[in-house]
Amino acid sequence: MKYDNFLNQLDQYYIDHNYSNAYKKSDIIGHKEKLEIIDAGYKSFLLDLLSYFSERLEINSGLKILDIGCGTGEFTVQMNLLGHDVKGIDLHIPHLNLAKTLAVENDLEESIFIFNDMKRLPFEDNSFDLITSFSVFEHLDDETMEWIIPEMHRICRGFIYTLVPNPIKPIDDHTGLAFLGYMPRNIALKYIDLRGDKYKYLVSRTGEWDVYYRFLNKIKSIFADSLFEFGYMPDHLHYPSLESIPPIHRIGKKFKIFGVSFFIGIPLFANTMIKAGRDKQYYYPYLNLVTRIKK
Secondary structure, eight states: OOHHHHHHHHHHHHTTTOOHHHHHHHHHHHHHHTSSOOOOOOOHHHHHHHHHHHHHHHHOOOOOEETTOOTOOHHHHHHHTTEEEEEEEEEEEHHHHHHHHHHTTTOGGGGGGGEEOOOSOOOTTOOEEEEESSSSGGOHHHHHHHHHHHHHHEEEEEEEEEEEOOOOSSSSTTTBBBBBGGSSSHHHHHHHHHHHHOOOOOOSSSSSSOOOOOOOHHHHSSTTTTTTEEEOOOOOOSSSSSTOOOOEEEEEEEETTTEEEEEEEEOOOOHHHHHTTOOOOGGGGGEEEEEOOOO
């Protein structure tokens, strides 16, 4: 993937939005991983992911994909470069401008990126084989979820893939603060505010921390049984790999004193709960969800 023009524009974006050096240094790592400058395994992950859905849908000539919440477009561009017909949609105009720069730089039409802030997705019924969303659902409030879920059902004829952080993971990906996912939203907002400007959230259009964490049972309830068959990616295709970030069976911290290691924290009794019928994915730090469309 080519990216020089994109990175130059990204640097200007940081200046225009008054990013601190610390925030810029943190944020750019994620972009470099998606661009393959830093190897985080994203390309091979996307290749395996799309091969999995191609096989399940018995499509050999490339999938028609909508990438919802495409942001700055790295995944959308990569999936196109892997031979699929992919459009990205978002409502953050500065991010879409960056995405269009990346598209043109890689000999793709900038029109693959679409702005939409209406309560309707601007596509015909059954337009796509697959809808992807990479760390997007946690940024959608309940009102948005109420209209976008039926819209995804309307425009998709195959599968929806959702990668979303699980609030059971103690550290919030977006601020680095602990246990925000366990707090009621109004308390989380006050806590972030008390921690100061270092934790100001710079991605949402309002500048407010726009994360709405939902535990697995809540997410399952959102995908109504009458519209979707709910499931999970196979463990060997899970991203990040379960070997690199294993399931969370206890919350706390290890300490070592005089050469003796011990743990202080709370056990989640995961094995007991799984034997009692709870999905093992409840304890995965990231959820890789697959829902098949019922028509």
